[in-house]
Amino acid sequence: MTIILGIFLLTLLVIVAIGIVQAEDLFTGVMLTGIFSLLMAANFFVLDAADVALTEAAVGAGISTVLLLGGLALMPGRERRPRKMHWLALGVVTLTTMMVVYATFEKPRLGDPQAPVHQHVAPWYLEMTPELIDIPNVVTAVLGSFRGYDTLGEVIVVFTAGIGVLFLLGLPGAVGERRPEELAAGRSYLGHHLIPQVLGTLLIPFILLFALYVQFHGEYGPGGGFQAGAIFAAGMVLYSLIAGEREALMIITPRTLMILMAGGALLFGGVGVLTMLLGGGFLDYNVLAQNPVTGQQWGILIIELGVGLTVTGVLLAIYHAFAARGR
Amino acid sequence: MTDLLSWLLLLTGSGFVLTGGIGLLRMPTLYARLHAASLTDTLGTLLILLGIIVQAGFTLAAIKLIAIALFLLLTGPTASYALANAALLSGAVPKARLLDDL
Numbered sequence: 001m002t003i004i005l006g007i008f009l010l011t012l013l014v015i016v017a018i019g020i021v022q023a024e025d026l027f028t029g030v031m032l033t034g035i036f037s038l039l040m041a042a043n044f045f046v047l048d049a050a051d052v053a054l055t056e057a058a059v060g061a062g063i064s065t066v067l068l069l070g071g072l073a074l075m076p077g078r079e080r081r082p083r084k085m086h087w088l089a090l091g092v093v094t095l096t097t098m099m100v101v102y103a104t105f106e107k108p109r110l111g112d113p114q115a116p117v118h119q120h121v122a123p124w125y126l127e128m129t130p131e132l133i134d135i136p137n138v139v140t141a142v143l144g145s146f147r148g149y150d151t152l153g154e155v156i157v158v159f160t161a162g163i164g165v166l167f168l169l170g171l172p173g174a175v176g177e178r179r180p181e182e183l184a185a186g187r188s189y190l191g192h193h194l195i196p197q198v199l200g201t202l203l204i205p206f207i208l209l210f211a212l213y214v215q216f217h218g219e220y221g222p223g224g225g226f227q228a229g230a231i232f233a234a235g236m237v238l239y240s241l242i243a244g245e246r247e248a249l250m251i252i253t254p255r256t257l258m259i260l261m262a263g264g265a266l267l268f269g270g271v272g273v274l275t276m277l278l279g280g281g282f283l284d285y286n287v288l289a290q291n292p293v294t295g296q297q298w299g300i301l302i303i304e305l306g307v308g309l310t311v312t313g314v315l316l317a318i319y320h321a322f323a324a325r326g327r
Numbered sequence: 328m329t330d331l332l333s334w335l336l337l338l339t340g341s342g343f344v345l346t347g348g349i350g351l352l353r354m355p356t357l358y359a360r361l362h363a364a365s366l367t368d369t370l371g372t373l374l375i376l377l378g379i380i381v382q383a384g385f386t387l388a389a390i391k392l393i394a395i396a397l398f399l400l401l402t403g404p405t406a407s408y409a410l411a412n413a414a415l416l417s418g419a420v421p422k423a424r425l426l427d428d429l
Contacts (some may be wrong), residue, residue, distance in 0.1 A: 038353060193409070193412060195405055195408050195409075196408070196409055199401055199402070200407045202401070203398075203401065203402075
């Protein structure tokens with residue numbers, strides 16, 4: 001059954017990918033990338049990777065489609081026709097494709113217990129998580145504790161990307177001090193559409209609540225800071241679509257956005273420094289409490305919060321940067 | 328008995344979704360296509376979810392499915408409305424014809 005579903009989804013994925021390449025209308029391309037991400041999320045879910053599926057659905061299909069549409073508003077809607085064939089590019093792509101196809105011959109079968117990935121550190125993680133950290137979701141344990149350095153790196157990458165976009169699109173317009181009358185010029189996008197407005201107002205509290213659930217339930221089920229940040233940002237983007245950018249920026253002010261962006265990364269790094277001051281290694285949560293297991297749980301909870309804050313801040317800041325620019 | 332009911336709901340729901348899909352491909356104009364897709368999709372998805380709820384019985388899964396059904400019941404028609412409204416605003420006026428013209 002898994003195989004049939006997998007083949008079905010992957011075939012659709014290839015069709016959508018060809019559609020993206022073929023699409024000359026950029027809007028169509030953006031919509032198809034959203035569908036691509038949703039199919040990929042379904043595929044991850046079929047393979048029992050619920051955490052990755054949730055991330056892909058929230059980030060890939062949800063918020064990045066919104067950000068791409070925001071970017072699309074700043075440029076012409078159609079793809080520029082290439083003037084001549086790029087034979088070198090075609091050659092490189094063909095060669096890479098052939099290499100990847102060749103590499104799949106070496107790939108172990110799906111679900112093969114002898115596959116290298118199941119022989120390396122994964123058994124140790126599975127075996128030691130109940131003893132060392134004692135949380136049901138091993139993915140969160142790996143992400144937050146065993147590979148905490150990687151996660152810190154990812155948060156810094158997100159933070160850097162946010163800074164980069166804000167520098168490119170004009171910092172004062174998006175984050176920082178904006179005068180009230182400048183904000184008042186904010187256009188209310190769907191303000192005159194009654195049905196989306198009523199429904200959005202109804203759903204937004206639940207979306208934000210669900211984001212908090214995903215954030216703080218990450219130890220017990222699929223979820224964590226990345227997914228929660230994306231869902232929270234999506235809820236706020238929906239609010240700014242139906243109530244207007246100005247209203248959204250009054251709730252989460254540009255200054256707050258900046259504090260969220262930097263504060264999350266700072267919180268994550270701060271936990272690392274704190275554990276060092278308490279006599280452990282960097283991001284060694286054992287020293288955070290009397291009982292090392294409790295310390296691990298506290299550490300994961302706090303760093304996940306840091307991840308969530310940074311992701312929310314960066315995504316919202318990028319959205320507002322696009323929205324302010326498009327006006 | 329529950330299996331029979333669940334089968335009935337699942338098959339009816341799938342039938343509606345299939346009808347919607349065929350309608351989406353075969354209908355002539357944008358609004359007719361939207362009409363075919365939106366109504367059948369909402370009803371079909373709800374029936375399929377109901378079928379799964381019957382299978383799940385009184386469990387936590389059933390409550391989650393009901394939450395999903397409520398969400399779809401609210402968002403599906405709204406999305407259709409937003410799509411139709413966007414089409415209208417971008418200048419696609421529905422072609423209305425009198426019976427005499429046909």
